[in-house]
Amino acid sequence: QVFNRRASRSKQGKVNDPKKWVWSPEPTHEPLIPKWMFDELVARRQARRGSRDGNTKNAHPATRRTYLLRGMVFCPCGRRMHGNNRHGAAYYQCWPRNNNRGKPSAYHDHPKAVYLREDAILDAIGRFFTDRVFGPDRRHLLAADLDQTDDHAARQRQAERERLQRMLADLTRRQESMIRQAQDGDPDDPFTKALRTSYNDLEKQKTTALAAVADLDAADDAELTRPGPDDAALLDALPELTLHLTEAPEELLRRLFETTQLAVRLHDDGDRVTITITLPADAVPDIADAAERINDTMPSTHNTPGQTPGACVDAVRAPGRIRTCAHGSGGRVLSNATTALTCANPVTPFRTLDTWPRWAHRCSKRRPVGTSGVLEHH
Template sequence: MNFPWNDTDVTASSGVPLAVAWLGRTSTDDRQDPTLSLPRQLTAARNALPGECLIVAHFYDVESGRMDLDARGRGQAHELLDIPIARDGGIQDLLAEAERPDRRFAAVICESVERVARRTYFGTKIEYELEQAGVMLLAADEPMPQLTPPRGGRARKLATPVLTRRVKQAVAEWYVLQMLELSWDAFCEHTEQGWNVGKPCYGYRAKKVPHPVAAKLAEGRSKSRLVPHPVEGPTVTHIFMLRAVQRLGYDAIADRLNLESGKHPPPTPADPRRALGRWSGSAVREILKNPKYTGYMVWNRRATKQGGKNNPPSEWIWSPRPTHEPLVTEEVFQAVTSTSRSRRGSRSTAGISNHPQAARVYVLRSYIFCDFCERRMYGKSRMGIPYYACEPDMRSQKDRGDWHARHPRSLWIREDDLLDLVHKFFAEHIFSAQRVRKFVPDNVVPERLRKELLDLERRLDNVLVQVEGHIPTGDEEIDRDFRAQLQARFADLARTRRTKAEEAAAWAVNGGLGGDLELLNKSSNLAALDEELQRKLFDAFNLELRYSGDTDEVLIRVTLGNCPE
């Protein structure tokens, strides 16, 4: 460990104590108490220094030693703790002062070299920067080198201490990596077995199970599985249906839920102080993006040690099979995911946008896409005539693809031409007499409901057959009881049939017509409908227009039930 003495250094040979700075670090993530750990590290450093040395400055941080060096020493975690050591700064302040000619110290001591950094690269980098500034890095758990310059020469770097330090740094880094790998594997197994981590998501509640480890059970700890919440669970299903069937935006769904807040209670965040007391678009979005509602346990959706940023789906850990009762089907979840992609940047409500520059409405906004770049075309007026335009920034390097060379600088198409095509398409292909007659039973009402209705009809017929074929026994009391039981059975089946018929009608309305019973009657002349009704109809059929600038053609795509056309 080279110690390049110079004429300005104050050493023990002049009778003045050698000034030393102490460097400490602890992390709140390793179950250490910084108010105890840091004073212990300081005491260990004092005890290891020779008598001619004196600690004159204290630098410490409460943070992970695996962070990049540029990010180190910039946190405020120490301010939240009552640490009984006056702080001169963190690692960045230490390195900055080491470069100054008026620095207060000639050496730096730490309890152990892994306190400097948990990564060998950053630990040796800090050691090198200090050495270049003429400051030696000492460790309390290593033999103390010669601190005063020998007569007739400089202090020399000793091979064995360097090897010992590098081995210790490598072992420390290996230990952290091994613990992270073991912890990762444990969380994966925990997820595959269906155990929940953290607060249950909205719509579920925790079913606590005694912890299988005796020591943790003695501490009162438990594990939990997800079970549907009796009130919140149906709300989650309702939210997914509003998104998948009616394709409403996040804010529009939140507005509907707030109209029935008693039936659909808003979620409560982990920190109750942040509760809004109402539904918001962001709360709806979090629910629609959570795959746990499909019945699978999913972990690692967020990087907890990186500010909670969202990880890409490729990094999520899924259980191999469902582990709890689902609130939505996988098909509905996928439909919502595709709806989110197609609706990105659009809104559900009719009327003029609240943007200050908005001057008019565009009936087909959010439905038309450019076939070159896959971007949504936006409304724009020229000489009072409404158009839909695509004008990407051709200078931008972001998201460049094969389309870039073929895409015109500006691509426009008139709204009235598009509306004529759309209205004609719906009149001829959707609301023709033949299509209307078969639309509801064939494309909207689920097969399950149709089978249940047919079964109820059969069972009602059986009851009627028993009534018609009954031969009196001659015992008036027995015959009266028999007729009463048949009547009760018939009434019960009739009520069930009526309920199922109403459910089928609701599916027909919500699944095909966006919730408006009058749309079928009005659909013969779509141009006469106002913007709100037209957009409700377009949303019900998942309308999508793709404009090809090469051929000046428009591809119209709608979805009937689960069958795109």
């Protein structure tokens, strides 16, 4: 039973924050679904809040266009960035102040506005799909990325789990010994009472150790695991194509992005973007068909996106000029970056992600452009 879910003094009964809910010590009835499932469904609903399915035009009469990556671009604050067209270019922006009037504490450390340019992100996505998903060297690139994977945290968790399991086995053995001694003794004997107290202390230690093991298991589930050779075979089911996503029809691109569950996430430091896709094993035929349709619509004489040496484009900037830059500056520049790819068991979805890091400010003080790679697996 949960109390205080809604405010009792407001006219419309505003829903209180879950932190203010009061839970009864014991369940009052059989739950319809487990609490973990309820929490997961609520999280998914919140993640999709304010975003409709599909990419058709909004029903608002003032709608003039659609945005290819609508609902797929995320700000570091967790909000979906919405499309904005300025000076003939499409941007994705996060403007929390516009949606949090009267709540100065919400996103207090958030910049006034964050802009992410669409053509730069689409160019990065095109290079990723061409090289890492449909390219002839995708297997070799994946193997090279796996060799550089840092699994130090996973190995530490495994070592800690083994230590806790040894502790649990020792605690269980000691408890069984105490039970045998207590069975032969007088219940009122001080020694027997001391055994009972020691047994309860060991039980508390077991409970703490089991909770720690559960936390380690949860951390393993949350972290993308390292794929094996059999998992990488999922890539072989996809055709080898050279895609030109920057000039492909929007409806075909949208189908490919939705099938692969594309997500673009801007990092807290504002200098990196992580591009993530998920390839479900049962959706591989649909992904291959969407890619082949895109390939059929493109002329074969085009160059692969992003292959021009030294090319770079404006990725994050406010229309005209970013407010935090010096007068006449153009914002930030997206440079070349390292990439990473992972696979999963063919019966489960797997993610590939691409990190395009280190944009350099073109302000009064320049920062060096660097590269970094991130490898995750789910």
